[in-house]
Each structure stands twice: as structure tokens, then as C-alpha cells.
Amino acid sequence: MNIQAMANEIPAEGEHSIEGIDFITSGDQYLTFTLSHERYAVDILCVEEIRSWERPTIIPNSPTYIQGVINMRGVIVPIIDLRLKFSIGEASYTETTVVIVLTYQDDDASRTMGFVVDAVSDVLNVEAEEIKPAPQFGGCVPPQYIEGLINAEANVVTLLNVANLQLLEKDDNHA
Amino acid sequence: MTKVLVVDDSNSIRDMVSFTLKSAGYQTVEAKDGQEGLSKAQGDSFDLVISDVNMPNMDGIALCTELRKLANFKFTPILMLTTESSTDMKMRGKAAGATGWLVKPFNPEKLLATIKRVVR
Amino acid sequence: MTVDLSQFIPSFLEESFEGLELMESGLLNLQEGDSELIHSIFRAAHSIKGGAGTFGFENVTDFTHLVETLLDEMRDGRREITSEDTEILLESVDCIRLLIEAARDGEEYDNEKIEQTSKRLTATLDGKDNSKEACVNTEEVIKSPNDVEYLIHFVPELSLAKTGNDPIFLFTALAELGVLTIEADSSSLPALNDIDPLELYLSWQLKLISSASIDDIKEIFEWVEDECELDIIIIDKDNSAPSSTVQDAEQSSNEQVKEVKETQEVEVSSLTDTPNPSEVTKESTAAIKPKAKSDVGSIRVGVDKVDSLINLVGELVITQSMLSELGSDFDMSKVDRLTNGLEQLLQNTKELQESVMRIRMLPISFAFNRFPRLVHDLANKTGKDMELVIKGEQTELDKTVMEQIGDPLVHLIRNAVDHGIESSEVRLANGKPKQGVISLDAYHQGGNIVIEISDDGGGIDRENVFSKAVEKGLVDANATLTDSQVYDLLFEPGFSTAAEVTDISGRGVGMDVVKRNIQALGGRIQVDSTPGEGSTFKVNLPLTLAILDGQLVKVGTETYIIPLISIVESLQIEKEFLNRVSGDMDLYRLRDDNVPILPIYQLFNINTQCTDLDNALLVVVESDGQKVGLMVDDLLAQQQVVIKSLKDNYQQVLGISGATILGDGSVAMILDIPGMIQMALEKAQRIQLKKYPNHTDKVGEYI
Numbered sequence: 001m002n003i004q005a006m007a008n009e010i011p012a013e014g015e016h017s018i019e020g021i022d023f024i025t026s027g028d029q030y031l032t033f034t035l036s037h038e039r040y041a042v043d044i045l046c047v048e049e050i051r052s053w054e055r056p057t058i059i060p061n062s063p064t065y066i067q068g069v070i071n072m073r074g075v076i077v078p079i080i081d082l083r084l085k086f087s088i089g090e091a092s093y094t095e096t097t098v099v100i101v102l103t104y105q106d107d108d109a110s111r112t113m114g115f116v117v118d119a120v121s122d123v124l125n126v127e128a129e130e131i132k133p134a135p136q137f138g139g140c141v142p143p144q145y146i147e148g149l150i151n152a153e154a155n156v157v158t159l160l161n162v163a164n165l166q167l168l169e170k171d172d173n174h175a
Numbered sequence: 176m177t178k179v180l181v182v183d184d185s186n187s188i189r190d191m192v193s194f195t196l197k198s199a200g201y202q203t204v205e206a207k208d209g210q211e212g213l214s215k216a217q218g219d220s221f222d223l224v225i226s227d228v229n230m231p232n233m234d235g236i237a238l239c240t241e242l243r244k245l246a247n248f249k250f251t252p253i254l255m256l257t258t259e260s261s262t263d264m265k266m267r268g269k270a271a272g273a274t275g276w277l278v279k280p281f282n283p284e285k286l287l288a289t290i291k292r293v294v295r
Numbered sequence: 296m297t298v299d300l301s302q303f304i305p306s307f308l309e310e311s312f313e314g315l316e317l318m319e320s321g322l323l324n325l326q327e328g329d330s331e332l333i334h335s336i337f338r339a340a341h342s343i344k345g346g347a348g349t350f351g352f353e354n355v356t357d358f359t360h361l362v363e364t365l366l367d368e369m370r371d372g373r374r375e376i377t378s379e380d381t382e383i384l385l386e387s388v389d390c391i392r393l394l395i396e397a398a399r400d401g402e403e404y405d406n407e408k409i410e411q412t413s414k415r416l417t418a419t420l421d422g423k424d425n426s427k428e429a430c431v432n433t434e435e436v437i438k439s440p441n442d443v444e445y446l447i448h449f450v451p452e453l454s455l456a457k458t459g460n461d462p463i464f465l466f467t468a469l470a471e472l473g474v475l476t477i478e479a480d481s482s483s484l485p486a487l488n489d490i491d492p493l494e495l496y497l498s499w500q501l502k503l504i505s506s507a508s509i510d511d512i513k514e515i516f517e518w519v520e521d522e523c524e525l526d527i528i529i530i531d532k533d534n535s536a537p538s539s540t541v542q543d544a545e546q547s548s549n550e551q552v553k554e555v556k557e558t559q560e561v562e563v564s565s566l567t568d569t570p571n572p573s574e575v576t577k578e579s580t581a582a583i584k585p586k587a588k589s590d591v592g593s594i595r596v597g598v599d600k601v602d603s604l605i606n607l608v609g610e611l612v613i614t615q616s617m618l619s620e621l622g623s624d625f626d627m628s629k630v631d632r633l634t635n636g637l638e639q640l641l642q643n644t645k646e647l648q649e650s651v652m653r654i655r656m657l658p659i660s661f662a663f664n665r666f667p668r669l670v671h672d673l674a675n676k677t678g679k680d681m682e683l684v685i686k687g688e689q690t691e692l693d694k695t696v697m698e699q700i701g702d703p704l705v706h707l708i709r710n711a712v713d714h715g716i717e718s719s720e721v722r723l724a725n726g727k728p729k730q731g732v733i734s735l736d737a738y739h740q741g742g743n744i745v746i747e748i749s750d751d752g753g754g755i756d757r758e759n760v761f762s763k764a765v766e767k768g769l770v771d772a773n774a775t776l777t778d779s780q781v782y783d784l785l786f787e788p789g790f791s792t793a794a795e796v797t798d799i800s801g802r803g804v805g806m807d808v809v810k811r812n813i814q815a816l817g818g819r820i821q822v823d824s825t826p827g828e829g830s831t832f833k834v835n836l837p838l839t840l841a842i843l844d845g846q847l848v849k850v851g852t853e854t855y856i857i858p859l860i861s862i863v864e865s866l867q868i869e870k871e872f873l874n875r876v877s878g879d880m881d882l883y884r885l886r887d888d889n890v891p892i893l894p895i896y897q898l899f900n901i902n903t904q905c906t907d908l909d910n911a912l913l914v915v916v917e918s919d920g921q922k923v924g925l926m927v928d929d930l931l932a933q934q935q936v937v938i939k940s941l942k943d944n945y946q947q948v949l950g951i952s953g954a955t956i957l958g959d960g961s962v963a964m965i966l967d968i969p970g971m972i973q974m975a976l977e978k979a980q981r982i983q984l985k986k987y988p989n990h991t992d993k994v995g996e997y998i
Contacts, residue, residue, distance in 0.1 A: 057962035058853060059941075059948055060899035061974075069945065071956045078945040112944050185342045187307035188349060191300060229341050231334075252459035258345055274459035275518030280348030280356070283300065292468040292515055293460060 032121040036089025053097040081116040182212035182226035195283040209233025224253040243272040252293035314339035337366040361416040450498040450524040473505025660688035687737040703809040715750035749831040755824040782822040786810040847931035851903035856965040894926040918968040
């Protein structure tokens, strides 16, 4: 079972499947994914791998959106369900449910976490100027997680801040 | 290749001397006291012996005396490493048949320059 | 070509610290007439001095020189070995250690202490300080701005070759200084028949054009100066033709003799190539920046351990290729061979694991070796007569565990000295021998290492401890506690029974830190005492930090791991021993104890069918001297697990000490017993507050 191949076959909502990535000469690349009907993206350099959903081991007394931890080649990786955290749509776990594993590195350390999403979509090549600021009001995603908005043809893609995503559990107290 | 026997109970000094010699193209064999030095000498031949004086089991002076008894070490240059430059020390060295001495502390350049007086 | 010396400095530092330890233990055990020991102490000091000089640590050299001089007098018999001198030497060892540490870390040191000890050393040497090798910077080097022509007349003694000196090499060295022309004089050569091949009959006339000084030239001949005639004349380009100097040389040979004698002082000056050593110092202090607290960086491993490892890996490779071959063309008929192969793989892996862990294991003597000195000093300070007896110092344990157990052990020893052993008068009055004995022992038990610190002192005064604890509000005055529970109060923060706070044991901040440190290592400490006879502190530690012996248990669909070290026993609940108190606290009567029951499914909010206490499985664990029973659905296997941290990618979770990966690849949580007890406490407190919002009494005093 080749996960990567499977991931590529997952129907991206409303999009044609892509053949491949053309040679990019400028700009940055972002992996897009969907939570319910909304589109989101993260810096592709942070994407460690894309895995199919497997039931993780529960962490006692943790918030519901923290599903637990899995074993990724000997490393303990926490799994966070973005659909629950952001209260978007319904959190269902099917064969097509996908976990995007993100690694963020700063000066002191690096952290790896997996995020449950509904589907993975294509990779966008975006110039820095194309990233527009997001409106401050409304929305179920708290502003500290949003880097900006990207216009992809008719759709709007919300670019997420990976570093802050990983700080997720710190702003909650345990029930 | 010129072969040197380095005898010193201090690992760091021994390593340093050996390394210095090797980087100048000499071949080295090491021993950590006079006893070991003597047994290494007996099975082999050397172009030069560099030995510390103060060592357990057999000190440098005794080693020198013993080496001079061996046929193939009669004329081998033996240099003593010593911290004392007193006449007394020199006398003892000479009496044991030492070729010369090097006063500690010495730097690697000095070591290499000095041994030129007794080997190629 | 410059040779970089800095690579040898770590080795020198390590050596020096070892040497200092040798000196210290030697000095502590030194008796009059112990010749071999004093020689080895001297050699250690001598090596340190020599190495320090070579690597440019001037202050170490200077100080150690004094120490060496004193030791030299002692070993030669010129000086008696007195206990005052031994004390001064012990202090000096501390000073050298300070200096070397400062050199290693590139930091300042306490100059006052060094000064003080220096003075004491000098004083005791009675000002016989002449051997301080004055690096006489005096000798001017005769500067020749231009090349000077030297005429050197060299007549070696017949037996020069016997010392291994060969004129050829001397000339080679000379040739490096400039342009050399050699003329041999074979006039003294006897007839062929009379020649003794071992003797040197030749003499030489050498002409050297060089910008080197006359001292440089003399230096080349320094080793043979006593065995030859050496005349060095500077030829002024204007006058005296070379040929005439032969006679001149003989005439002025008396003067030359003086010159030759001068080479002795010249040696010293030519050694003052100070530029290099100070460069080295700068490099070395810059290079050794990483602050080594107590030698954390490397491990010395015996070759035997490495060889064993190599063998085991070899066997593993064989097993692997065997299995690989089996797998490539497999059918059910080969199942037996597969099973065998897997058996073998298990064996290999086990042995490899044990072997690798052993590499990190060092004998506990490394931790124990500072204690004789400590007890010696403390005995002096307190005026008590005491002896330290050490056993089992070859018992091995993990390097990191050992490094971290050092401080707690120091505190326990200090405690034994200060509070355990009574003063000589008290001891004699009680019919005890004047000298108190503190004994330190280490041995393996199960998968752990046990360290025992006992003293034959007065034991722990139960009443005293209890009343003090009541005073500090640590326990209720009416609580009935067993002896061991009372002794455990000693480990509560803020506890101290000393009438005045002594500076040796600290202000009561010690024992609780000791306990916490031991627990952080996954161990535990318990204390036992007999009034009038003494006390024993027993520290139990896992052999390694990364691996744990665990009991797998099932709660609902979840698997958890309980560290074996904390399990007292596992049992099936019998209804008759169940009791309920305070409305919702279940207790189980286990012999004399009432053990509170903590249902894991409740603490962790897990769905499970097994909620009925009757006939449920209870795993009784112990922590902080307190027993609790963990209710589980099922007991699974016992196995060794590798501890993986949750903190790397997540964070600390209350009640969980880490995670592990089971054989099937799934993750299982390892329970942290003290954490779980705390969880239960907090939960109970919340329930209390809900029920009785006005009461603020402390909840959960276990009997």
C-alpha cells in the first residue's frame, strides 16, 4: 500500500487532478487541503509526510481535538483534529481521511505533529505578494493561526501558520 | 623511515610527542613505562628512543641503562625528557648512557629541531 | 610547520583529574614509611606539572611546582611525613583542581585560596624554595644583523659515539642554521690494525656562515659539551685568516672552556620561546568553552566490552542473512526453521541490548571515590571520630544515573555524619566504640541497583521527628503513623530537626531534594532505623534510564504500563475486605494497611465494562511511602519497554511519565504513580468543594 499514491488519488474538491509540478522559478509552494468545504494551505517545506488515518493512542484527560499519539518510525507524534479544533464541519474518520504530518523547526528545537483533515489537494505556487491579509473579524479559525489568504482562481485558500498551529494545546486547560 | 620509541607514563604527553613525530614523517611506537619500553625495544630496533624520567615500574634512567646493554641499542640515540635541568640530572643521564635531554616543557617545534641532532 | 596542541588538552585534563584523585586517596591513606605510595603521589604531581607546562597552563605549573617540591623532599626521606603537611597537600590538591577547572572552562578562579595555600606550602618548605626554576629571561642573544662567519673546531672524545651521538647529525643540524663547510682532520687516526671501531678518532674544522647566534650554535652541541673540545670563533671578515685560528684556538682554549661552561645558562634562555606557549593558552581556553559539569562528554570503555559487542553484531548479521534466505523462498514447510530463526533473533537482540547498555555502565566507585575525603574533612570539622567503610564499589550502573546520584549521596553522607553519628563522649557514655562507622554499600537486586548508607549512630528519634512534623503542620497531631511513615516525614520539604541549623547538612532543604532527585531517576528511597543503634538509608535505582521493566495492564481498550519497581503486589479484590469511607472513598484492607482504590478508568475517563469493584483486579503500588491500589480490567504481560518521551513533540501529561512502542507498533502510555495519586487528590478535592463549598480542610489524609 503506497500512501503517497493514495494521497494523490484522493479527489480534491472541485479541482482537476494535477499531473505534476512544473519547474518553479520563483515564489513558495504550499500544500492545500480541505476541512469540510473550506480550503486551507500550509508551507510545503513543513510537510513531513501524508498518512492515512489510524486510530491513535489516547492521551488521558486531553481535549477532544487532541486525538492521541501515534508511532511514526519510533517517534511519538501527537495527532490533532483540525476539524474539531476549528469546529468546521463534521469530524468523520473514513478510509479517505488523511493526516498531514508537519514539522516546524526554530532555533531551539523542532516539533512534529500530525493534523487530521478531510482531503489533501494540489500544491500551489504562490509569490509573497499574492498573500493577502485576512479580515480580523468573524471566522471560526482564531486569527493567530492565519498567515493570510490566497486567491486560487475562484476560490479562497486560508494560509495557516504552522508554528502557531503546533502551539495549539497550550492555550487550553485540561478538562 | 626513522623509527622512534616514545616512552612516557602520561597519555597526553605521549600522544603529543608521537603525533608531532608522525606528522614530521617519523614512525613511532609507544610505551607507558620503562618496563614496557624495554620489552618493546627487545623485540625490535629503533633509530631513536625518547623517554620520560619519572615513570612507575622502571624509570627513564634505568631504562637507559638496560637499553645500553642490548647489542642493537649500543649506539642508538636515547633522549631523556626531564623537568630538571640540574647538573645532577645530566650526570645521572650521562652515567646511564643517555645521548641527551630535552627539558620540559617543550613545544613540538623544539622537539623536532632538537632530534635533528641525533637522527635524520 | 606548527603542530596544533589543543587536541591533546582534553586528554591532559582527564589525566590530571585522575592524577588528582590518586593524590587525594594516596594522601588520605599515607602512613610513615610507605615508600611506594609517596612515590606514586609524587609522580602524579610531576605529570600534572609537566603536562601543564607543555600545554601552556602556567599558573598550574607554578603552583604544582611547590607541591612537587614538598613531595620530592618527602619521598627522598629528607622530610618526615607529618599530618600537618598531609593536610596542606590535601588543600593543595583542591587548589590544583580549581586551577585546572578554571583553565578548562576558561574562567576566573578564587585567587585568594590559591595564594593562601601557596603561602602555607612555601612556609613549610622553610623557604627552601630555590628550586623554583627561574626561567631566566636574562641571556641576551647575541644578535647578528648580518650573516656572521663562524669557525668551529670540534674534537670529540674517543667515546662520543657510545652515547648515541653521531657527529654527522650534529653537522646536519648545524647546516640548517646556514651555509656549512666541513673539513675533517684525520690526523689522529691510528693505523688500521689499531682502530677500535667503537671509537671516534676524527676531528673537524667547520665553517658556518649564518645569521644564527653563537648561543644557537652552542645549543646544538649541548649534549656533547662534556665529551669534546669545542671552539667557536667569530671570523671578522676583515682580519685573521682562518688557517691561523687553529693555533689560536688551542691558546685561547682556556677562555673557550669558560664559554663552554656558559652553555648551561644559555640552555635556559633558549628555552624561553614563550611566544608559542601563550598562544597555545589562548587557543586552549577558547577551545575548551563547553562547560563540563562533571565530565559529561565521553566514556572510557574497556576493550572487552567493545569486543563482545562486535561478536554479538556478528551473530546478528548471521541470523539476519539466514532469515533473509528463508524469506526469499518461503513455504509453509519451512515454518519450523522460521520459528527457530526468530528465536535466535530474539536471543541476539537481547544479548546485543544488554551488551550495549553495559557500555554506559561504569563502576559506582566513580561516584564513591570522593567520599573518603568528604568524611575525612567532616570528621575534622565536627570533631567526631569517624570511619567510612565502602563495599561493592565495583557494582556497575548507568553513567548518567551515576552522575545524578552523586549529589543526593553526598547529602545522605553528610546527614549521617551530622545527625547520625554521635559525638565521641556520647558514644563512650553509651558503651559504644569511640569511632563511629558509616558504611556505604552497593549491589544489584532484580533489575536495579541498591545503594545503602548506614551509620551506627543514635538512630532516628521518632518522637522528635513526629513532634516537629506536627509543629510544621505536615501531619495531624492525632494521626497514628507507623515507624516508617514517621521516618518518611524527614523527606518533606522544609523539615529539619537540628536544634540549630548546621551548615553541613543545610537548612532542611536537603532531604526533600534528595528524594525528588532519586524519584526523577525513577528510583525510590526508604529509611530504616533502630534507636540507639543506627539508621540505614536505602536507595533503589533502575540500572538504566532509557529502559523500564513494566507490567502491561488493560483498561477498556487501552493498554497501560505500570513500572514494576513501584508494584507491591497484584491481587483480585475480595468483597469482604472492601470498605467505604467519607461517602465515596473505597479502601481495601491489605493485611494491616487500608489501601485506597484508584480506578484508572475514572481517573482517565475511559469507557469500560469493568466498573464493578467486586472481583476486580487491583495492582497495589507504592509511592512516597504511601500505598494505593490501581484498579484495572486485566493484567497482561510483563516486559521491558523502551521509554519514549512525550515532551519532545507534545508536553508533560499528569499521571503519565512517558510512552513506549509495543511489539505491534502501537503506542502505550507509561503510568506515573505519584502523578496519578495527585490526580486522584485533585479530583477528590473538586468533589469535596462541590459538596461542601464552605469547607477548606485538606482532603485525602491516608491512614
